[in-house]
Amino acid sequence: MYELLYDAWLKEKKNREVQKLPENFYVKIAEYMRKLRKEGRMLDEKSVKAKVLRRKTKNIEAMVKELLWLRWEKIVRKALEDRKIPENVLTLEEQRWSQRLVSLFEDFESFCDKVLMGKMEKPLREQPSMMVLRFLEDVPAIVGADMRTYGPFKAEDVATLPFENARILIRRGVAVKIELDYTT
Numbered sequence: 439m440y441e442l443l444y445d446a447w448l449k450e451k452k453n454r455e456v457q458k459l460p461e462n463f464y465v466k467i468a469e470y471m472r473k474l475r476k477e478g479r480m481l482d483e484k485s486v487k488a489k490v491l492r493r494k495t496k497n498i499e500a501m502v503k504e505l506l507w508l509r510w511e512k513i514v515r516k517a518l519e520d521r522k523i524p525e526n527v528l529t530l531e532e533q534r535w536s537q538r539l540v541s542l543f544e545d546f547e548s549f550c551d552k553v554l555m556g557k558m559e560k561p562l563r564e565q566p567s568m569m570v571l572r573f574l575e576d577v578p579a580i581v582g583a584d585m586r587t588y589g590p591f592k593a594e595d596v597a598t599l600p601f602e603n604a605r606i607l608i609r610r611g612v613a614v615k616i617e618l619d620y621t622t
Contacts, residue, residue, distance in 0.1 A: 439467070442466070443498065443505075455512070455523075458527045459529055464529060467502060474491065475495070478491050478495065509532065513539065514539065517540055517543055518543070537581055548605075568600060569599060569604035570596065571596065571604050572596050573592065573593055573595045573613045574593060575593050577612050582599060
């Protein structure tokens with residue numbers, strides 16, 4: 439497992455683009471860390487083997503942290519450059535971060551535009567958390583701001599989605615808000 443981690447870390451350091459990781463990479467690393475810690479608890483703290491294991495564990499922790507930060511920085515840089523990273527390169531966890539990051543940047547750009555145009559919406563804390571939409575075209579499944587999966591949707595489907603996601607879909611022209619009348 440150490441070799442797998444080292445190879446991934448080295449590739450990430452040497453390349454400007456995000457590198458593909460083996461399947462379930464983070465799960466495997468977490469299991470490896472769990473085994474190292476368990477092994478360390480079973481050794482006499484003063485033994486040479488325990489000291490070597492502690493040093494090895496610290497080195498692995500440093501490598502994992504640097505690998506995670508390198509990948510995070512690349513994901514953020516790509517989002518800032520409005521460039522997409524191929525999804526097959528990112529792990530599932532990283533895909534969620536990337537989607538949320540892109541959504542955050544889109545919200546920020548929209549906010550800037552509204553300020554500059556003199557058009558402000560109600561503050562976010564007063565906005566509803568969910569919105570009902572009617573889809574104008576087919577849309578694949580998405581991960582919502584609440585980390586739940588929504589869809590896939592067909593044209594004319596009606597669904598309730600987190601406000602942040604609904605706003606993006608409306609802005610892209612693939613859905614429209616349905617106004618609900620509770621007075622009848």
